[in-house]
Amino acid sequence: METEKIFSVIYNFFLRKERDGKKSVEADRMCFLQVIRRYSDFDILNSSLMVCGISLPLPPKKLIGNMDREFIAERQRGLQAYLDSITQHPLICTSLFVKKFLDPNNYSANYTEIALQQVSMFFRSDPKWEVLEPLKDMGWRIRKKYFLIKNKEQPKERFLLSWVSRTPDSSGTPYLSPLLFSSTSESSALLVRPFGERGSLRDQICKVKPKESHLKKYCNPKKSQGLELEQIQLFGRQILESLKLLHDSGLFFGHLHASNVMVDDGVCRLVDVENGMLGVPSVLRPAFTQLRKINTTESIDVFCFGHLLYEMTYGRPPDSVPLDQFPSAPHAAVVSVLQSILSADACKSGMPTVPALIQTPNLTESVLRQIPSRLKEVLKSAKGSLEKRLHEEQRMLHQHRRLTRAQSHYGSEEEKKRRKILARKVKHGAAVFLSPPGSGASSPPTCPSSPTPPPATGTPVSLSL
Incomplete structure (x- = not known):
């Protein structure tokens, strides 16, 4: 009975997987993600996405009759439609909430904490900078974090610091322009530019x-x-x-x-x-x-x-x-x-x-x-x-x-019907070919106007071409 509370929703999409800036073994190939979640997990995800101000089609709760098989099947279809709606939205699908929900193994790292640790290490060599506050979720990139900082020599000015995790495609240079301050390591980069109040x-x-x-x-x-x-x-x-x-x-x-x-x-x-x-x-x-x-x-x-x-x-x-x-x-x-x-x-x-x-x-x-x-x-x-x-x-x-087009065509009803007809024709032809001589059951009927065949014995018949 407990297993009926679990819903398995399969969503197929093209994903270039990266783990901590490194390409995974599964990168660059089509993959299926099988998401096994309780309804309460969907409800938590929906609550996290309410900040968007968009009405999302999450199926409503039901306290009585929620173990009925027909209801479970109907709710599963509703949850699939809900996943379709959030993964097809160009901005919501980039959210860390959605990515953790679909692929928790690859999105478990706390990049805000990682960024704070590396920013502190960077600033040890240049103590004039001070972090005022993290700007949580200001940008759409999961592996890029923003902080509001100040220069101790200019305490009234505010600057924007951005930290980004480097990828295998990055170039190996510490020089970035035009920035007030920049530094890079093997795993990340730190950048400082003026903060625009507007x-x-x-x-x-x-x-x-x-x-x-x-x-x-x-x-x-x-x-x-x-x-x-x-x-x-x-x-x-x-x-x-x-x-x-x-x-x-x-x-x-x-x-x-x-x-x-x-x-x-x-x-x-x-x-x-x-x-x-x-x-x-x-x-x-x-x-x-x-x-x-x-x-x-x-x-x-x-x-x-x-x-x-x-x-x-x-x-x-x-x-x-x-x-x-x-x-x-x-x-x-x-x-x-x-x-x-x-x-x-x-x-x-x-x-x-x-x-x-x-x-x-x-x-x-x-x-x-x-x-x-x-x-x-x-x-x-x-x-x-x-x-x-x-x-x-x-x-x-x-x-x-x-x-995909070939698989769709091969699996269509019209194509299946055509293959069945072709298979029957091939089977019938094989039966005719393998039937014994003189068998009337499989021999084709003789046309009345067919010419009389030459005798089996006697003088050979010559053909002029």
């Missing part, structure tokens, strides 16, 4: 406080609003000029989105440019990996810019890409640019380049000016590693899709 561009679009949880800020913002055309043109031009400067130097960004753009006095500044050297994955990687035309770091930056431009225009990121239809907007010129990047035709035939996008009129100058030569060499190496990884993942995804 937060990122996404914080300003959603009209939220930057220190709050990213789920609370971005899942269901109540006051989110797109920017005015003048701001879109200004920020768009500055971001494109920054990307062009990187590309002209043979470099890339790869992590462009509204949370990685800081705005101060009308000037955009890109942050987390070091992510390419640290080897951390892009938040949009699941989207552009499925598009085979996006196979270079430059095309990744253009695709990410399209997402960012959509969010600046409509006040929210697109639900999915490619887009067949675009919502009505007051800026027709912006919609035409979005169509050239995010439409189905653009994703199939190719997207415009950054120099082509810069031709939008009435925009201002760039905010980035110089790339150090040492940083240039490191980013070039990281660029090649990222593109190689992208090609491998696209190849794997393409093979998986072909296999």
Whole structure:
């Protein structure tokens, strides 16, 4: 009776597993996760996700009759639908709550504690820095933590410290630019930059406080609003000029989105440019990996810019890409640019380049000016590693899709029926072939107009051709 309280929900998805920054044996292959949980576990997960402000389809509790088999089967279907809804949400599926629920063995580490320990070790060599408070869940990355710190020599100023666990794709250099302080070890990196009280561009679009949880800020913002055309043109031009400067130097960004753009006095500044050297994955990687035309770091930056431009225009990121239809907007010129990047035709035939996008009129100058030569060499190496990884993942995804289509076709009712008919024909043909001579049961009927066969004995019959 006790076992009937346990629900086994199987959810199939593509996962690149990493354990403490190292690729696991199961990495880079399709896998099934079998989640065996009680209903109370689902209830705890749902309570943790209530900060999102989104109504999730968790089946209700039932105190009487909850051991009935039909009820258990119905609830299991409801719990599967609940898992589908949270894993298909682009932001909720990145939550540590969800990942621990689905795969607790690989997400058991307390990265906040690990980050605090390593930050303390870093600051022993530079005691002028002091941690004021951890900014819990401010960002979406599980292995990246933020802290509000101060410089003892400037006690009134506040700075943002970010700690990130390094991956196998990271580059081996302690030099990161442009930062107030940076340090790296074999397992992680520590970075200090000025803290913007107004937060990122996404914080300003959603009209939220930057220190709050990213789920609370971005899942269901109540006051989110797109920017005015003048701001879109200004920020768009500055971001494109920054990307062009990187590309002209043979470099890339790869992590462009509204949370990685800081705005101060009308000037955009890109942050987390070091992510390419640290080897951390892009938040949009699941989207552009499925598009085979996006196979270079430059095309990744253009695709990410399209997402960012959509969010600046409509006040929210697109639900999915490619887009067949675009919502009505007051800026027709912006919609035409979005169509050239995010439409189905653009994703199939190719997207415009950054120099082509810069031709939008009435925009201002760039905010980035110089790339150090040492940083240039490191980013070039990281660029090649990222593109190689992208090609491998696209190849794997393409093979998986072909296999899925073949399995679906082979298992269809029409195909099963065709194979049964073919098997009967083969069996009947074999029976005819193996039947003894003179057996009338298996011999085909003789046509009345058939010619008389030649005699078995006597003069041979010659045939003229």
